[in-house]
Amino acid sequence: MALVVQKFGGTSVGNVERIRNVAKRALAAQARGDQIVLVVSAMSGETNRLLKLTREISARPDEREQDVVIATGEQVTVGLVALAIQDLGGKSRSFLGHQVRITTDSSFSKARIRSIDGEQVFAALARGEIAVVAGFQGIDAEGSVTTLGRGGSDTTAVAVAAALKATSCEIYTDVDGVYTADPNICKAARKLDRISYEEMLELASLGAKVLQIRSVEFAMKYAVPLWVKSSFTDDPGTLVCAEDAAMEDVVVSGIAHDLNEARVAVRQVPDRPGVARRVFGALAAANVVVDMIVQNVSESGHTDLTFTVGRGDLARAREVIQSLVAEIGNPRVEADAGIAKVSIVGVGMRNHAGVAAKMFDVLAEEGINILMISTSEIRVSCVVLEKYAELAVRALHTAFGLDAKGAV
Amino acid sequence: MALVVQKFGGTSVGNVERIRNVAKRALAAQARGDQIVLVVSAMSGETNRLLKLTREISARPDEREQDVVIATGEQVTVGLVALAIQDLGGKSRSFLGHQVRITTDSSFSKARIRSIDGEQVFAALARGEIAVVAGFQGIDAEGSVTTLGRGGSDTTAVAVAAALKATSCEIYTDVDGVYTADPNICKAARKLDRISYEEMLELASLGAKVLQIRSVEFAMKYAVPLWVKSSFTDDPGTLVCAEDAAMEDVVVSGIAHDLNEARVAVRQVPDRPGVARRVFGALAAANVVVDMIVQNVSESGHTDLTFTVGRGDLARAREVIQSLVAEIGNPRVEADAGIAKVSIVGVGMRNHAGVAAKMFDVLAEEGINILMISTSEIRVSCVVLEKYAELAVRALHTAFGLDAKGAV
Numbered sequence: 181m182a183l184v185v186q187k188f189g190g191t192s193v194g195n196v197e198r199i200r201n202v203a204k205r206a207l208a209a210q211a212r213g214d215q216i217v218l219v220v221s222a223m224s225g226e227t228n229r230l231l232k233l234t235r236e237i238s239a240r241p242d243e244r245e246q247d248v249v250i251a252t253g254e255q256v257t258v259g260l261v262a263l264a265i266q267d268l269g270g271k272s273r274s275f276l277g278h279q280v281r282i283t284t285d286s287s288f289s290k291a292r293i294r295s296i297d298g299e300q301v302f303a304a305l306a307r308g309e310i311a312v313v314a315g316f317q318g319i320d321a322e323g324s325v326t327t328l329g330r331g332g333s334d335t336t337a338v339a340v341a342a343a344l345k346a347t348s349c350e351i352y353t354d355v356d357g358v359y360t361a362d363p364n365i366c367k368a369a370r371k372l373d374r375i376s377y378e379e380m381l382e383l384a385s386l387g388a389k390v391l392q393i394r395s396v397e398f399a400m401k402y403a404v405p406l407w408v409k410s411s412f413t414d415d416p417g418t419l420v421c422a423e424d425a426a427m428e429d430v431v432v433s434g435i436a437h438d439l440n441e442a443r444v445a446v447r448q449v450p451d452r453p454g455v456a457r458r459v460f461g462a463l464a465a466a467n468v469v470v471d472m473i474v475q476n477v478s479e480s481g482h483t484d485l486t487f488t489v490g491r492g493d494l495a496r497a498r499e500v501i502q503s504l505v506a507e508i509g510n511p512r513v514e515a516d517a518g519i520a521k522v523s524i525v526g527v528g529m530r531n532h533a534g535v536a537a538k539m540f541d542v543l544a545e546e547g548i549n550i551l552m553i554s555t556s557e558i559r560v561s562c563v564v565l566e567k568y569a570e571l572a573v574r575a576l577h578t579a580f581g582l583d584a585k586g587a588v
Numbered sequence: 589m590a591l592v593v594q595k596f597g598g599t600s601v602g603n604v605e606r607i608r609n610v611a612k613r614a615l616a617a618q619a620r621g622d623q624i625v626l627v628v629s630a631m632s633g634e635t636n637r638l639l640k641l642t643r644e645i646s647a648r649p650d651e652r653e654q655d656v657v658i659a660t661g662e663q664v665t666v667g668l669v670a671l672a673i674q675d676l677g678g679k680s681r682s683f684l685g686h687q688v689r690i691t692t693d694s695s696f697s698k699a700r701i702r703s704i705d706g707e708q709v710f711a712a713l714a715r716g717e718i719a720v721v722a723g724f725q726g727i728d729a730e731g732s733v734t735t736l737g738r739g740g741s742d743t744t745a746v747a748v749a750a751a752l753k754a755t756s757c758e759i760y761t762d763v764d765g766v767y768t769a770d771p772n773i774c775k776a777a778r779k780l781d782r783i784s785y786e787e788m789l790e791l792a793s794l795g796a797k798v799l800q801i802r803s804v805e806f807a808m809k810y811a812v813p814l815w816v817k818s819s820f821t822d823d824p825g826t827l828v829c830a831e832d833a834a835m836e837d838v839v840v841s842g843i844a845h846d847l848n849e850a851r852v853a854v855r856q857v858p859d860r861p862g863v864a865r866r867v868f869g870a871l872a873a874a875n876v877v878v879d880m881i882v883q884n885v886s887e888s889g890h891t892d893l894t895f896t897v898g899r900g901d902l903a904r905a906r907e908v909i910q911s912l913v914a915e916i917g918n919p920r921v922e923a924d925a926g927i928a929k930v931s932i933v934g935v936g937m938r939n940h941a942g943v944a945a946k947m948f949d950v951l952a953e954e955g956i957n958i959l960m961i962s963t964s965e966i967r968v969s970c971v972v973l974e975k976y977a978e979l980a981v982r983a984l985h986t987a988f989g990l991d992a993k994g995a996v
């Protein structure tokens with residue numbers, strides 16, 4: 181008997197009719213002989229509605245209290261989904277973060293899961309119930325409500341799957357799988373049948389919104405087979421799994437773009453040891469996640485330090501830097517939200533030379549200036565002006581042969 | 589230093605502006621030197637919105653899951669109120685039922701509080717914070733979310749006040765105190781300065797919607813001075829406290845009416861021992877609260893058993909009775925939601941004869957037929973047809989001298 185964790189996102193539980201649909205799917209899966217654990221998000225729009233309320237009260241709401249407010253979105257959904265299953269004649273029981281004991285650290289609004297106690301869920305499954313677990317939320321050591329950040333329900337699902345040693349974890353969403361690029365801006369994008377954890381990790385971290393990055397990390401770490409499926413069709417979707425030989429034949433598996441970054445340039449800081457540590461230490465202390473960092477060659481004892489952060493963190497990042505200005509030699513601080521990061525990703529890159537050079541060529545041919553570059557073993561990313569993002573994605577998709585039909 | 593528990597109902601936290609107002613009032617009270625614990629309800633309309641969602645999913649939603657859904661209303665409010673206090677420069681922290689450990693029994697949707705652990709709240713107060721506690725919710729021994737029933741936030745407030753040994757408990761609402769009758773239907777109604785716990789208990793249990801009955805029971809049991817105040821004015825409100833000699837001079841303190849009852853008549857049951865026990869035992873097992881019970885004199889070995897229940901429980905009460913029909917001699921079962929209970933209340937009744945007779949006279953003079961009668965030491969209640977309820981209240985208010993101005 182397989183134990184399957186199915187996660188349904190906000191669009192999939194967006195109204196009463198869709199909640200019934202989720203209940204039906206879960207019951208059908210149970211009828212095929214599997215034990216089913218559902219992990220659900222807030223109804224679409226609900227988290228934003230709640231965030232708006234907190235922002236109406238306070239321009240910079242305390243994150244502990246904000247988490248208390250927004251965690252209610254998932255709480256409503258688990259109750260409704262359990263009711264829908266019961267209404268269809270099934271047995272079901274809802275579980276909140278403090279009931280499954282999804283314990284996290286105390287980084288409110290972006291907490292990390294530390295442990296999950298599956299005991300109550302196993303007991304529910306043994307009683308023939310479909311367990312419905314609230315995504316996105318946990319509790320810290322003090323019992324305060326925490327949330328895992330945007331897309332955190334994916335992480336809950338995979339973490340629950342890992343804790344329960346589930347056969348697989350299925351992420352149901354409003355797209356039917358992982359694409360070679362965002363189909364909204366690249367008509368030639370194709371759905372992938374399979375993709376490696378590492379590629380998915382790069383794509384997720386680069387702004388492909390299908391899966392939250394930590395969910396992919398968890399899945400890779402605990403070797404949980406992860407399916408990305410549509411809650412509205414019966415398409416088999418995309419399997420995210422361990423890399424195999426066939427995957428390496430493809431140099432570039434997908435093109436990602438991320439419009440949610442902002443660039444901060446700290447101009448003319450003294451080129452002496454400890455400045456970078458001071459800057460990035462202070463940012464980390466303020467819980468600002470820094471993505472790319474570029475430091476230019478020193479000129480007359482001074483240098484420029486440029487980095488990117490999520491746009492939501494830009495205001496806080498500026499404040500942090502401003503508070504250090506006197507200490508780090510009164511540099512000029514510039515912030516720019518009008519940028520985009522475009523990336524090519526593929527495990528095949530490891531065995532092929534000249535992939536980055538080809539990317540720079542393609543961008544140059546389109547007249548797109550590259551502002552920052554960052555690479556990993558299986559990825560090359562370029563920061564460009566936001567207005568060039570779509571053009572860059574389409575040009576790279578074609579240049580790396582992704583438009584054509586072919587096996588992945 | 590006084591420790592004051594202030595409870596704000598749904599209307600008082602109905603929008604962002606009003607939430608700010610609550611925060612301001614609490615901070616002003618703190619600035620006067622008191623320690624403040626707030627207990628808040630869901631924003632007005634929110635509980636009904638959530639109940640509607642559960643009813644759209646299921647005609648008869650499981651109460652455990654319904655409680656999971658509706659408890660979110662208060663969770664949103666505590667977060668927002670804490671944020672509002674912080675935004676005004678104060679210190680505050682929210683607490684949910686599972687954090688204050690408001691443990692209850694497992695009667696979902698109408699749970700009773702068993703214990704409260706004030707430790708975390710005391711710690712918050714010691715740090716100079718205003719503690720904001722979610723009303724209406726608790727957890728049972730298994731950690732499931734429970735709710736206390738309509739108006740349960742009042743009960744939370746008084747129970748918290750009792751547990752913390754607070755100086756007083758202030759219930760802020762959209763009316764400025766307790767009236768001699770509902771001012772909406774009786775223009776001559778006057779606000780009372782003081783009223784005894786016992787009178788308030790009778791008024792609350794009879795449908796005066798100002799305070800929830802269990803909150804008054806708790807206040808009386810633990811001798812918590814209870815203020816009913818308006819969140820929109822600075823009127824001192826009404827103090828609910830222990831009875832004193834002056835209160836006994838007034839024969840009738842107020843006229844209550846309750847439109848939320850329904851009558852069930854079980855006609856022609858065999859007049860033998862055990863029938864009533866069977867009927868009311870089964871109703872209690874189904875968690876249906878029965879209010880008045882009347883059994884007429886036996887006629888040819890059969891009798892009529894009539895009782896009232898809350899209208900929300902009428903469908904369930906009928907089902908319970910139907911399930912017993914064969915067992916109790918196939919009686920005819922009639923259900924009628926179109927009734928009202930009108931009552932006169934006053935501790936002075938104990939020392940005055942003929943109060944009930946005067947009430948029956950007044951109703952007879954208005955041509956109002958009395959369907960059922962029930963009395964206590966300080967109350968006389970009559971069930972009449974719903975259409976006569978307002979007329980009865982006004983006539984009684986005048987007849988018992990409540991229209992005139994005078995000391996309470």
